[in-house]
Amino acid sequence: MVQTRRVRAGRLVALGLSTALVLSACAESQRGQNDQGGGGGAAKVGGTMTFATEGAPKLFDPFFATDGATFRTSQQIFEGLIEFKPGTAEAEAGLAERWSSTPDGKTWTFNLRKGAKFHDGTEFNAEAACYNFNRWYNQKGAGQSPAVTGYWQDNFGGFSDGAKPSLFKSCTASDPSTAVVELTSYTSKFPDILGLPSFAMQSPTAMKQYDADNVVQQGESFVYPAYGQEHPVGTGPFKFSKYDKANGTVELVRNDDYWGTKALLDKLILRAIPDETARKQALQSGDVQGYDLPAPADWDQLKKDGHKLLIRPAFNVMYLGIGQKNNAKLRDLKVRQAIAHAVDRDGLIKQQYPEGAKVAENFYPDTVSGWIGDVQKYEYNPEKAKTLLAEAGATGLEVTFYWPTEVTRPYMPNPRDIFGFIRGNLEAVGIKLNVVSKPWNGGYLEDVDQAKADVFLLGWNGDYNTPDNFIGNFFSDPNNRFATGSATWGAQLSAEIKAADAEPDAAKRKSMYEALNKKLKAEYLPAIPVAHSPPALVTSAKVSGLVASPLTDERFDTVSLG
Template sequence: MTRRTAIKTGAVLLGLTLTSCTGEAAPSPSSPEPASATPASSTAPTATFTFGTAAQPLGLDPALANDAESQRVTRQILEGLVGVNETTGEPTPLLATEWTASPDGRSYTFSLRPGVKFHDGSPFNAQAVCTNFERWFHFPQALRQQAPGSTFKGVFKEHSDEAGLSVFKACTALSPLLVRIDLTERFTGFLQALTLPAFAISSPKALAAGRADVLSENRGSQSLSAYATHPVGTGPYRFSAWDSTSVTLVSNRNYWGDRGQIGTIHFVAYDHPQTRLQALLDGKIDGYDAVTVGNFDQLVKRGKQIIQRDPFSVMYLGMNQEVPVLEDLKVRQAIELAIDKDTLIRRFFIDNTAQASQFVPPKLSGFNNNAPALGYDPSKAMELLAEAGYKGQPLKFYYPMNVDRPYLPTPEKVYAEISRQLTAVGLNIKPVPVDWADGYLQKVQSPGDHALHLLGWNGSYSDADNFLAPLFGEKNGEFGYQDPQVFSKIDRARGLPDGKERTEQYQTINAQIAQTVPAVPIAFPISALALSDRVISYPASPVLNEVFTKVQLRP
């Protein structure tokens, strides 16, 4: 039996939206919403659902943690103004029931859902929205350095200490249920960006009580605030507990929407693929994420459900141009030429994973069919290294241990193969394994001695800007990449109205990035989940917007 025939349920979400860029803001949602927040069902959910994850979350304050495991949990607890339509991927009402945009695209007015309360009993209103926006805008530089998972700058360009360069201007509470957000310039993807977990609305009371901007606590190597260990939102689940192996959530009895079947969720971390698989086979968990190639075949033989997500991520080899030897374009080109992407994909990724030559997935407009790619040519790689005068300088190669990511299954094995390929052309590779829980993300995304590293980017909304701006919109500690022309083009493209000019601009940007090789895109991976027979359906999403009220279980 092939891997493909083992799939009982497919996940083909966002099918319409992934074929085009984010559109301009519509005056209001296309479907009407109820006028008040009344629970959709009076039946209290009683089921317990246990989900296996590839790692513990790095923190539960979504404004400061952008790893997939943290977001998986916080999506259940907190909600933003705007949600994502499961079928089309378009922005849909959530805590805002409708919105209007000014003609110049610089002001958005949101009508808020009435009668909603935070889990601590405090009211959700316009002032609460503004408290959150002002908090993100005013994040101090010291906090941003401690918590590189902050998303605000990647979307809005700058914080209040560089207010003149920020896209965000102000948030104004016009009335308890009416809020206006002003921007300094048109931002075509603004509504889509608001669907990011980072812009979920926290209880102002809880933020203050938990000293959310003071990272005074430690969990492993992570510095967290008290709030990040006990988040408070308006979502369908309330935080209950977080221990050394799991996070527990319970149904919010006052939730304004449908509470679903599940009354208690346990997110249990298994840092090895085989232990996740065995836990499912033993009936300890109801499902797990990050199915690997080896898992896939075993699951097929056992007749287990496998759900594949549409590819909406890119896995890459990062290069840090702050390391002197990597300043030379010929060395970076040699590294690209040395990598046999076909072998990597065939050995370590699920079937139908596509090879990548750029950082924007092919289903998004802005993808460039003609982006330059050097291909696999070890002989040419050795020639370029000789031309560059490479003398065997050591290159520290960071890779994560004890984790699998949706974009990077079995990273230790992927590292070993890439390292072998690079060594074969004469590069002096020095392995630097770092446990994921020991701050791997912070180490490779901050300035440092990492010459090479393995990482990826999972898109959160269907716009090329979501891939290019966070990675290459400005100089950062991950790549040490400095191309003012690309920075300027990205800045311009994100403000253009949707259409031919915007698409062509992103295509040009993709080609320019490919020519200078700041990193090597390797694959657009297909990720997959495994589920027990108890699960009838699971809301698989390419952007990982998977809220467990929509899980359906057998009686």
């Protein structure tokens, strides 16, 4: 029997209507249906699919993760109270069948699905849900490092020690199938944030058994406990089987006790192949049946060769970050404007991005509320860049430029070539570069997050459809990777972003974000928005049932091999 999930009625809560809503069924989730992409025929059960990813997972505990490879794996193993409808950024029911809130948006009641169990046999109920919330909130020591719990801190703030304010207040199991979550304030992003992989439900039994929170910091690195390395336990349609760390290969097997429609595949293998050309060759040879992020230049040939190209909507942004902690000259707006005028964004997109990519003028796509076209534009103008540098007394400016290796991101299809293009732009206006390249999960993210870079390549693929998911994550902390706290306006920008997120009236909030987007480009300019790119994934012709997600939230339980 196909089990369906109740879908939220529209996006009323996410848009901040200040009335209590009990959300009931208005449509059915595509997830759990077995006829996607099957041409109307019965989907084949069984077999093993190998899918090539751009990198190896950092670990298997999504709460401690920030990388796409970990989330790719965890999205098959774990489920959240809220999920996202396949192919969209629309939140729908997950392990919570429905939910409601008080008029002030501070108290949320989640009615949980009955009959769901974790892979180790532990029952999923309100007590287990609250165990997860309390686990997140009660992190101590190394668990409070932004490099470890970045998603919690970006979305919920501080921890139970009270050192920093927290959005989360408490979780109470009022009965086995009802969890009540108390927040300290209204936020436009709740409950959608519960759909993030980081906030998936994990087995309390397994986390206790394998000491899930025993994270140890060694210098600037972190050592994670056995739970996150070898024993992840969720409720999802696939179970963790094994991991060959030497070649970055994860094996997942079907969860035959899954509460919903069972996965069609017997096994799903996720194999890390960092080089895009090597991923393509593996598909052509039949070693893999699909891979993520094919190079834009290969799209036409892949289709001609009979492969299926699935193109995601461009729900992302790449930016050229400007860190202000260590280089005082970068705190001068004229210097940051000079950098903006030095970058030929149109040329970069024509050379390095796929068809459908476009120049970014805001820090999020135009499908997100608050986007506005009437913002300060920075046309490509090397001479103006030189003039601004001279006016700022920064002729001969020297910066440390970081770019990442061993990664391909939805917004950054080829980091090496993108870096090379921008490097040429900056050097052409007299900026001297000290270049640092590090693996994405081998020091790059850590260094950038610790504000060691003056200029860096980074971006964001949206997690859910609110402005705060983009600019809130980027700029709400004045002491993050941009170190805007070193500028006089850092705290002001942070306060303005938090005020917009906390505004319950949707129309007022939209106006606040429009004003913020204008100021971000004209007055603050902590980074240069560069591009929105429609990333793709590709499979062999015999693969059916895979639904491309703008959130890169593809689930493989509906996949079959013809």
